[in-house]
Amino acid sequence: MTTKEGRGLNWITSARIASVALAGLALAGAAGPACAQAEAPKYGGSVEVGSMYPTVSALSWDLADWNWKQNYDTGQVYEQLFVADLSKARRNGGKYPFVADAWLPEDAIRGELAESWKWLDPLTLEVKLRKGVRFPAKPGVMPERELVAEDVVFSYERQNGSAKRIPTYFDHVAKVEALDKHTVLFRFKEFNAEWDYRFGWGYYSGIMPKEVATAGAGNWKNVNGSGPFVLSSFVQGNAGTYTKNTLYWDSERIGGKDYKLPFVDKLVIRTVKDEATRNTMLRTGKLDIAENVRWTAVEELKKSAPALKWSRWLSTNGQYLAMRVDAKPFNDLRVRRALNMAVNKQEIVKQFYGGNAELFAYPQHPDYVGYFEPLSAMPEPVKELFTYNPDKARKLLAEAGYPKGFSFKVQVCACDPNHMELLPLIGAYLEQVGVRIEIQPMEYGAFLSAMTTRTNAPGYLMSNGHTNPTTTIRKSFVVGQVWNASQWGNPKFEQRVNDAFRLRDVGRRQEALRALTREVLEDAPYIWLPTPYQYTAWWPWVKNYEGELRAGAVRPGPIYARLWIDQEMKKKMGF
Known part of the structure; x- marks a missing residue:
């Protein structure tokens, strides 16, 4: 079975589809x-x-x-x-x-x-x-x-x-x-x-x-x-x-x-x-x-x-604050969900980005037709993470044993002016539910090394390339992968990721990736943040x-x- 140059490289179609x-x-x-x-x-x-x-x-x-x-x-x-x-x-x-x-x-x-x-x-x-x-x-x-x-x-x-x-x-x-x-x-x-x-x-x-x-x-x-x-x-x-x-x-x-x-x-x-x-x-x-x-x-x-001359495009980097799930307090799902509800993400889109951002565009990018599902199609536990609800956040923190909140360190790259401005705003939201952050700006080399050596702080604010609809799940949510700053994962999930990669049928692979995406969104290893639009000029x-x-x-x-x-x-x- 021979492929034609410029018509794809598939045995049975590889995971590439036209982006409408x-x-x-x-x-x-x-x-x-x-x-x-x-x-x-x-x-x-x-x-x-x-x-x-x-x-x-x-x-x-x-x-x-x-x-x-x-x-x-x-x-x-x-x-x-x-x-x-x-x-x-x-x-x-x-x-x-x-x-x-x-x-x-x-x-x-x-x-x-x-x-x-x-x-x-x-x-x-x-x-x-x-x-x-x-x-x-x-x-x-x-x-x-x-x-x-x-x-x-x-x-x-x-x-x-x-x-x-x-x-x-x-x-x-x-x-x-x-x-x-x-x-x-x-x-x-x-x-x-x-x-x-x-x-x-x-x-x-x-x-x-x-x-x-x-x-x-x-x-x-x-x-x-x-x-x-x-x-x-x-x-x-x-x-x-x-x-x-x-x-x-x-x-x-x-x-x-x-x-x-x-x-x-x-x-x-x-x-x-x-x-x-x-x-x-x-x-x-x-x-x-x-x-x-x-x-x-x-x-x-x-x-x-x-x-x-200008082009406007939705960033191909997802934004999030990773929470290390391999240590307290972020080994508790209630804490991770609480911090998501404590951040007013709609307000960040409107006020911080002036409307130049999308609330829901990671880990799958809207360009990935067949893999991406809009927030409106998500189950309620996922939708809840994108709804500002500080009262429920406080309730969950109390249930998890943190009625007075806690503090944690967040590393951020000093080379990213967007993140240097965004992190104090996130900190202000979290403080309203009793959670305080210590901001640690780092030069890029040290910042990257902290993640790749798995020595990053409990909080880690980063942009991460979507890459493509299969890689975005593998690299970010499988234990031991370089870009998994939260150290999130479980053996059953990893096996399902591997199984999805072996599927030759594109439709079945898309279905498998959609299910994996919904699962990891609901488990909230990150504080999911809006994805900004960017511009190119010439x-x-x-x-x-x-x-x-x-x-x-x-x-x-x-x-x-x-x-x-x-x-x-x-x-x-x-x-």
């Missing part, structure tokens, strides 16, 4: 697809991007370090087997905005390093690699050479052998082997609904030459891949600069003609911690694109820089772009490769 919910988040001020395709691209120049993660610099350049941000920083350089089919973007007349952090609908995936693939049997996948894909020469690291099947095998085995790997992540894979120079065989122990995401286009899917590992993969100066750009400089906390890879193999079809990629000579991704400075850089044209603008700044920027001289953000798992590289800068327009506009 995104249709409501139309891109404001975007040019129509006919306009986007009418212009011939212009080569040269540079593009300055305000990072999607403006306060977090590169965490590591070594793919075996398993850091969630590696595709954002290295995805311009390291390619993967599969990638988003950007011809299906809205600017091209398609239906996808490509903003989800790690959710590619099955009809919007194409081969990147994989030229074709087919299932030889239900547990054996054959992948044919593109011929002629080249790694550029890197002085002191490697000479120029062709990418071959052994590079795929090496990359998989290095990831799988890493001490930092996510537990169980590749447990469904029996073996990956090179049959010949351009053929890779994946042998599976069992079906896994995320097989294509796990080592095809996901967070930990980059293909790296062995020479980089030998030279030292953690040193940015050694980074070298087959992608559209070469990493030419990096300044921690400031910027990563990428220059055109003249050996890059891919092209873009525009107006019926193929054009060699990338179009720009240089790409600069800026990390600017101060929000006011970022907004000033955007307004004055020092940034061509700001991938993440908080809603509080939008109206002023629209007034001061009316030529900016100047009209940025062409072949309409706010797309990810072409895989937090990976923008293929998007950057396809945009160009109309330098004449920029000059005429006074920049």
Whole structure:
């Protein structure tokens, strides 16, 4: 059974479905697809991007370090087997905005390093690699050479052998082997609904030459891949600069003609911690694109820089205050439910976010059609957690043995201005029922380490990527998983999660995930918080772009490769 490139990667359809919910988040001020395709691209120049993660610099350049941000920083350089089919973007007349952090609908995936693939049997996948894909020469690291099947095998085995790997992540894979120079065989122990995401286009899917590992993969100066750009400089906390890879193999079809990629000579991704400075850089044209603008700044920027183009999208990060269920007082369900009822979430949406948020959008995102259920469809015990009821909160606390409340520490990332402002408000609500919080701001590295080493405080305020409808349940609610800050879980639930991943039938898998989601919502390991809307802004001289953000798992590289800068327009506009 052979799949067609760009038509999904399924034996029996993988867990990807077209997202109709995104249709409501139309891109404001975007040019129509006919306009986007009418212009011939212009080569040269540079593009300055305000990072999607403006306060977090590169965490590591070594793919075996398993850091969630590696595709954002290295995805311009390291390619993967599969990638988003950007011809299906809205600017091209398609239906996808490509903003989800790690959710590619099955009809919007194409081969990147994989030229074709087919299932030889239900547990054996054959992948044919593109011929002629080249790694550029890197002085002191490697000479120029062709990418071959052994590079795929090496990359998989290095990831799988890493001490930092996510537990169980590749447990469904029996073996990956090179049959010949351009053929890779994946042998599976069992079906896994995320097989294509796990080592095809996901967070930990980059293909790296062995020479980089030998030279030292953690040193940015050694980074070298087959992608559209070469990493030419990096300044921690400031910027990563990428220059055109003249050996890059891919092209873009525009107006019926193929054009060699990338179009720009240089790409600069800026990390600017101060929000006011970022907004000033955007307004004055020092940034061509700001991938993440908080809603509080939008109206002023629209007034001061009316030529900016905008997209509005519901955040792909869920927000919550995790409560560690492995210790008192949060091992008591009554306490966890009480704290949820003590926080006026409707008021947070209206007052704190000015209406720019949704009350109920985690752990499933509204985009995940078939998996997401609205709050109105939830059982009453779930609805109750989103209803402000301080009187019942006090009653539950008294029943649990805390009539006078208690105090606990909450860790928060100092790099997140939204959370630094939101947490005192949550604390004020909790104080009304006798619960006091001690706020501990932390720098990102220490904050992340506290969770990954399971030494985080009893309270932990965080944003967590939805990822996709299956991963969001596995990573957040299975004991031992890295992103399970509450340490919540039970063996029966975990078995049902594993069973859901083995289901080949999409309808049955969706039903199973809906049931698991309802169960974990009701058990309240988190104080469930609203999900805000976010904005992306760009100047009209940025062409072949309409706010797309990810072409895989937090990976923008293929998007950057396809945009160009109309330098004449920029000059005429006074920049």
